[in-house]
Amino acid sequence: MPPRWSVLDGKPREAVPAMQRLAGELLRDDHVWIKLRASDALYVAALGEIALGQAQAAAGDLRRAIDLLGGSRRQNTENPWFLPARESWAAG
Secondary structure, eight states: OOHHHHHHTTOHHHHHHHHHHHHHHHTTSOOHHHHHHHHHHHHHHHHHHHHTTOHHHHHHHHHHHHHHHHHHHHHHHHOGGGHHHHHHHHHO
């Protein structure tokens, strides 16, 4: 069973370290979609930490997840490949 399901099965103690490890492994790659998966892993880890009553740890994982999403968004908006489409939407 994938670690993310452990949170739903009432086993957050198993899910938290597994999802944090997964996020760490994924962050070795700088690709935007991989960062999105790492952000998801951190979100699931935070859910497990909340279930364990570890609010501070959960807040830290959620901040890291949000930072990853923000960094991904900046990367896409600054990429010249996306600019013509964005300009055509604005003109539309």
